Amino acid sequence: MLGPGDDAAVVSAPDGRVVVTTDLLIEGRHFRRDWSSGYDIGRKAAAQNLSDVVAMGADPTGIVVGLGLPADAATGWLDELTDGFRDECDLVGASVVGGDITRCDLVVIGVTALGDLGGRAPVTRSGARPGDAVAVAGRLGYAAAGLALFREGLNGPPELIEAHRRPHPPYARGPEAAALGATAMLDVSDGLLQDLGHVAEASGVGLVLDPEAFTIPYAMRDAARLLAVDPLEWVLSGGDDHALAATFPEDVRLPPGWTVVGIVTEGTGVQVRGVSVDHGGWDHFRE
Amino acid sequence: MLGPGDDAAVVSAPDGRVVVTTDLLIEGRHFRRDWSSGYDIGRKAAAQNLSDVVAMGADPTGIVVGLGLPADAATGWLDELTDGFRDECDLVGASVVGGDITRCDLVVIGVTALGDLGGRAPVTRSGARPGDAVAVAGRLGYAAAGLALFREGLNGPPELIEAHRRPHPPYARGPEAAALGATAMLDVSDGLLQDLGHVAEASGVGLVLDPEAFTIPYAMRDAARLLAVDPLEWVLSGGDDHALAATFPEDVRLPPGWTVVGIVTEGTGVQVRGVSVDHGGWDHFRE
Incomplete structure (x- = not known):
């Protein structure tokens, strides 16, 4: 774990339940470094997970990120990426609370987002009724x-x-x-x-x-x-x-x-x- | 998201805080399919994250898994892997609550584990005192x-x-x-x-x-x-x-x-x- 510098991070969950969702983005499949900046890729990777959280009716609280980075990825690119994560999280009052970086032949980005329901029932896909x-x-x-x-x-x-x-x-x-x-x-x-x-x-x-x-x-x-x-x-x-x-x-x-x-x-x-x-x-x- | 079949899963967090940790495992770097079975790789990937949760003093509650799978990975191998996740989680009363699968040229496993502190203070790395x-x-x-x-x-x-x-x-x-x-x-x-x-x-x-x-x-x-x-x-x-x-x-x-x-x-x-x-x-x- 990075970020808090401990084995794990601690995130507030006042509701007593936590919403959690994860997505894995693979270079060449979900993004291309020659088409998008590191900043845009970071914002996109965060956004698609934060969006899953709000789609349950919850307020996003934090994300953790697992990163696979090739040796050829410049330090500046990683900085851009993390700036993108941070700025997208800022939009919803969430934070990047932790992560893990490892060497990989292609860029791999695993984002997990957490959210708090604030006492509301989660909104699933199964409750639609005729007449709605x-x-x-x-x-x-x-x-x-x-x-x-x-x-x-x-x-x-x-x-x-x-x-x-x-x-x-x-x-x-x-x-x-x-x-x-x-x-x-x-x-x-x-x-x-x-x-x-x-x-x-x-x-x-x-x-x-x-x-x-x-x-x-x-x-x-x-x-x-x-x-x-x-x-x-x-x-x-x-x-x-x-x-x-x-x-x-x-x-x-x-x-x-x-x-x-x-x-x-x-x-x-x-x-x-x-x-x-x-x-x-x-x-x-x-x- | 897989598992619950919704945008996100909902996990109990009775403490009002949630412990979260993530790790990314890359084929060839963290495991080899010719050295370990899918089952062992699943158990290992879950174990190293569940261990990070208990190292904070928390009880693991659930994991979500992001999987990158090559086209050559057999269905049986994926079944073994998920059996490994499940059995390791069973040891601590946690569950696999969700995940995401995507195609990738090599096996990539991103595991995020959650835990509940049960009212205890998180145990970090910074509290050791002379005489301990x-x-x-x-x-x-x-x-x-x-x-x-x-x-x-x-x-x-x-x-x-x-x-x-x-x-x-x-x-x-x-x-x-x-x-x-x-x-x-x-x-x-x-x-x-x-x-x-x-x-x-x-x-x-x-x-x-x-x-x-x-x-x-x-x-x-x-x-x-x-x-x-x-x-x-x-x-x-x-x-x-x-x-x-x-x-x-x-x-x-x-x-x-x-x-x-x-x-x-x-x-x-x-x-x-x-x-x-x-x-x-x-x-x-x-x-």
């Missing part, structure tokens, strides 16, 4: 659009390119949703349709989305025209933005930041405009 | 002896060979030491002399060890004769057994399982028979 509203908070499709632009050698619009390098999860919306009585919630890491499929399955319900309910930002609309694709494909199937998707009882009045995009029904699976989607992308069933 | 007794619990030198035998192509004695494949940390002794009022504690992962050097430095004291106080088991004595080495070198400098080393106020009556091996003094560093040791091995200063 389906709502999203945060960005959808930005990272996918940015990656598509980047792959075409384009370096703008900056808000999309930058979104591909690191996400901007709507952290505060997670505990807020739990306090409002969300019946199910998750963070959108693989794409909205695919991830909502997990809610449908775990809850034993169907979800029907209204494609008109999604706002396509101008920059994304322009980018889609440039690349001759349907921007809704990015919104419905793009991952890595770490938006939150949640279901709420129909009488809950949602505060700003949430957009209702569908409804929970009897049945199974996720539907858009009446067409079934089985863990496929929007392009798989577009008319 | 230095005591150890658990095995010392077994893994080093086993590795030395294995490298010579020998396959016995089994208790030493097996100790190189996985440790047997004295889990119950950690919380016990905290309850007894241990002033400092750590788990011996790099070798007793080196690790006690951290206690000396963090506590601003000196430690004087009595080499006569260590019991050398018969099997180790025989192995040392066979390989023409001093078995005390294994005991004082061998790592990977995850014994516990702690300091206790002189009036504490230590229960069975603890062996007093030295005393805390004014000064700095670790001494054996009056010779200074600066993070070196026993062989560096043997007369």
Whole structure:
């Protein structure tokens, strides 16, 4: 263990329960050092774990990091990476409380994030009930659009390119949703349709989305025209933005930041405009 | 996240604080698939983290595991590995509560362990005071002896060979030491002399060890004769057994399982028979 310089760190858990999640990021698979700075990689690695914590309705408290570093990784790069961890944690009042560094032929980043439920019940994927509203908070499709632009050698619009390098999860919306009585919630890491499929399955319900309910930002609309694709494909199937998707009882009045995009029904699976989607992308069933 | 099938797991933390530690194990550096079974690697990976938790005086509650697996890793190997995690956790009443699996060119295992202090103060490395007794619990030198035998192509004695494949940390002794009022504690992962050097430095004291106080088991004595080495070198400098080393106020009556091996003094560093040791091995200063 590094950081506290002891065998382990001690983190406050006033709730009496602790939320814990872990992800392993591998160079070449989850990030590339020639595409992203160490700082962006650190922010992204922290963000995707902190997002998992808030998706349970908890407030992140700390992260520990296991790092595998090749001999060719410069000291400056490690400093950038740890700055990224720290700054992303700062956004939610959490800290880097410990870690372990070892030599490895490629960069490996294992992040474990902890969170406190503050007396709230954890919001799982299995509580959605017919009649609930389906709502999203945060960005959808930005990272996918940015990656598509980047792959075409384009370096703008900056808000999309930058979104591909690191996400901007709507952290505060997670505990807020739990306090409002969300019946199910998750963070959108693989794409909205695919991830909502997990809610449908775990809850034993169907979800029907209204494609008109999604706002396509101008920059994304322009980018889609440039690349001759349907921007809704990015919104419905793009991952890595770490938006939150949640279901709420129909009488809950949602505060700003949430957009209702569908409804929970009897049945199974996720539907858009009446067409079934089985863990496929929007392009798989577009008319 | 796997396991609970949600974004994160929820672990009980009745103390209101949670102890957390993480380690990253890399194939070829920390283990070899041709030297150890998946089961032994799982037990070892879990053990070294659970040991860090008890070295703080806490009771382990759960672990999460991030796994990087090459395409050539057989399903059976993964099953063995997870059986190893589970069985090691069973020893301390903890569970595997979640994880993440991703493809990687080599096996990477990130383990994060959590623990509960049960109302006790965490035992750090910095509380040793002159006059305290230095005591150890658990095995010392077994893994080093086993590795030395294995490298010579020998396959016995089994208790030493097996100790190189996985440790047997004295889990119950950690919380016990905290309850007894241990002033400092750590788990011996790099070798007793080196690790006690951290206690000396963090506590601003000196430690004087009595080499006569260590019991050398018969099997180790025989192995040392066979390989023409001093078995005390294994005991004082061998790592990977995850014994516990702690300091206790002189009036504490230590229960069975603890062996007093030295005393805390004014000064700095670790001494054996009056010779200074600066993070070196026993062989560096043997007369």
